[in-house]
Amino acid sequence: GHEETKCFIGHVLLGHVTPVCCVALSTKLDVVVSGSQDGSICIHNVRSGKFIRSLHVDATTKELRESCVGNGIPVRKLAIHIDGTFVAHLLDGSLHVISINGQEICSAQIGEQLNAMMICSRSETLITGGDMGRARIWKLHDLSLQFDVDVKDHGAITSLALTHIQSQFLCIGSSNGLLSVVSRKNDSSGASSLFS
Secondary structure, eight states, X not given: OOOOOOOOOOOOOOOXXXXXXXXXXXXXXXXXXXXXXXXXXXXXXXXXXXXEEEEEEBTTTOOEEESSOSOBOOEEEEEEOXXXXXXXXXXXXXXXXXXXXXXXXXXXXXXXXXXXXXXXXXXXXXXEEETTSEEEEEETTTOOEEEEEEOGGGOSEEEEEEOOXXXXXXXXXXXXXXXXXXXXXXXXXXXXXXXX
């Protein structure tokens, strides 16, 4: 006998009043972070569905504020780290590293619309790629640029993937249909981790 598996909606999470653009989920932290067109960022408990808080980055002052009421900058991308921080990429081209407790850790204006963004938990780095055709690798907690991989001859970056083995490879999908595989060589002519 084959047993039928059924899926069901466990919770409907409330808090946004405009379309949700992006979601980041961590079952280890039991947290889901969502961003919407009006700039609101909502944080919920995954298992219970409990609303934790709502934040937005004010379009005028560029400051992080509690609640979604106000003049928020639309949220384009979200990524969450196991340490309880998440990164929000906003429509104005800025990145914001924020704790799930609602504290902004740092921010930077990167001047690019991102199409892909991911966090490498092992090395606490953020990897971004977008319309400028450059994969950038940032330190997560201060957004200092570590590496800049230029693939602009292939067009805009459309996707990113990272291996999770000792010798890491970064795969970069581009708008012209090419896939670039990036690794780093150390001075002793052997491959080394891209994010060590």
